[in-house]
Amino acid sequence: MTEINFKKRETVEQVEESTDLAPMFDENGLIPVVTTDHSSGEVLMQGYMNEESFRKTIKIGEAVYYSRSRKTLWHKGKTSGLVQTIKEMRIDDDQDCVWLKVDVKGGASCHVGYRSCFYRSIPFGPKQTNNQKLQFEEKEKVFDPKKVYGDAPNPTKL
Amino acid sequence: MTEINFKKRETVEQVEESTDLAPMFDENGLIPVVTTDHSSGEVLMQGYMNEESFRKTIKIGEAVYYSRSRKTLWHKGKTSGLVQTIKEMRIDDDQDCVWLKVDVKGGASCHVGYRSCFYRSIPFGPKQTNNQKLQFEEKEKVFDPKKVYGDAPNPTKL
Numbered sequence: 001m002t003e004i005n006f007k008k009r010e011t012v013e014q015v016e017e018s019t020d021l022a023p024m025f026d027e028n029g030l031i032p033v034v035t036t037d038h039s040s041g042e043v044l045m046q047g048y049m050n051e052e053s054f055r056k057t058i059k060i061g062e063a064v065y066y067s068r069s070r071k072t073l074w075h076k077g078k079t080s081g082l083v084q085t086i087k088e089m090r091i092d093d094d095q096d097c098v099w100l101k102v103d104v105k106g107g108a109s110c111h112v113g114y115r116s117c118f119y120r121s122i123p124f125g126p127k128q129t130n131n132q133k134l135q136f137e138e139k140e141k142v143f144d145p146k147k148v149y150g151d152a153p154n155p156t157k158l
Numbered sequence: 159m160t161e162i163n164f165k166k167r168e169t170v171e172q173v174e175e176s177t178d179l180a181p182m183f184d185e186n187g188l189i190p191v192v193t194t195d196h197s198s199g200e201v202l203m204q205g206y207m208n209e210e211s212f213r214k215t216i217k218i219g220e221a222v223y224y225s226r227s228r229k230t231l232w233h234k235g236k237t238s239g240l241v242q243t244i245k246e247m248r249i250d251d252d253q254d255c256v257w258l259k260v261d262v263k264g265g266a267s268c269h270v271g272y273r274s275c276f277y278r279s280i281p282f283g284p285k286q287t288n289n290q291k292l293q294f295e296e297k298e299k300v301f302d303p304k305k306v307y308g309d310a311p312n313p314t315k316l
Contacts (some may be wrong), residue, residue, distance in 0.1 A: 003288060004249075004286060004287075004290065005288035009316045010316070011316070012314045012316065014186055015314055015316065016270050016314055017270070019278070019291040019292040019293070019294075020291075021280060021290060021291075021292055024315075025166065032190055032204060034192045034204055036194075036199070036200055040199070040201025041198070041200070042199070043192055043193070043194060043201075043248075043257045044263075045250070046190060046192055046250065046255040057282070058197065058280065058282045058283075058286055058290075059282070059283075059284060060284070061282050061283050061284075065286060071262070086179055086282060088279055088289075089279060089280040089281075089282050090276035090277075090278060090279050090295070091276065091278055091279075091280055092200075092204065092275040092276050092282065093269065093270045093272070093275045093277070093314065094270055094313070094314035094315070097204040097275075097276075098280075099201045099276045109281065110251055111251065112174050112175070112251045114251070116198055116218050117250040117251045118248035118249065118250050118255075118257045119248075119251070120177070120248060120249055121246055121247060121248050121249075122179060122216065122248065122256075123247075124215070124216045124217070124219050124244060124245040124247050125216075125217070125219050126217060126218070126219075128162060128216055128217065129162075130161060130162055130163035132162065132179060133177040133178075133179075134177040134178065134179055134249065135177070136177075137248070137280075154170050155252070156170045156174055156251065156252035157168070157182075157252070158167045158168070158170065158173065
């Protein structure tokens with residue numbers, strides 16, 4: 001399979017105004033990725049890709065991230081079945097962030113069992129005090145993570 | 159004004175399943191932020207907050223980021239007038255990412271002049287070669303960055 005080559009970043013104009021794909025990876029070799037539901041527009045998750053997972057995502061049309069906790073490529077859905085099929089891929093002005101619009105088989109993207117990882121809101125405004133409480137915006141889980149992941153270690157780090 | 163206090167991260171259950179706001183900042187003291195247009199759902203930009211800008215955003219209800227290039231708080235729109243008024247704020251399962259739904263005065267969020275920073279798409283699929291070209295999805299700029307920013311240095315780094 002032909003390897004996707006990223007272009008060398010040479011000028012601001014090239015990066016911002018041209019059709020060259022010249023992504024910037026950070027000091028850990030990663031680029032942040034925002035993933036939204038293609039139908040609802042909801043943000044499902046935010047993850048990271050390294051060069052290899054970025055190339056693989058482009059080639060196979062399914063989201064492949066890099067797991068910082070497991071330090072390995074992470075083809076989303078391989079364990080849970082909740083594969084993310086890419087409908088559109090975008091890159092931002094300075095090419096240091098990727099946006100994926102996806103369809104999710106099974107409807108959920110969050111390892112806790114919710115549709116979106118962003119299932120809680122933060123109240124805001126001048127009346128907020130140091131006692132503010134998050135609010136649950138999704139009331140029910142789509143799946144039971146224990147049934148799907150079994151005893152696999154939880155990726156959340158303290 | 160009462161200071162917003164972030165809770166100490168003690169257990170995975172507390173972070174994922176409780177109403178405690180216990181965000182995780184990375185080794186540089188930053189948390190990534192995804193900003194979408196409240197009406198269209200479009201991803202406008204991805205930025206970062208430090209603790210101070212996160213507290214300020216909660217209090218004033220307008221997006222305040224931390225500029226990594228300028229190493230300072232960045233109250234979006236203070237120079238350009240394109241202020242982001244927050245309609246909803248969310249946090250993800252492990253509380254290491256924030257999602258802002260905003261209304262943008264003036265309709266644009268990108269320093270290059272486009273509505274969204276993600277104005278180009280990346281073609282994908284098995285037929286892509288190393289000659290692939292980005293596609294412009296926004297055809298016209300909303301504003302002329304030279305008129306708005308004058309000679310201010312371009313934030314894009316190579």
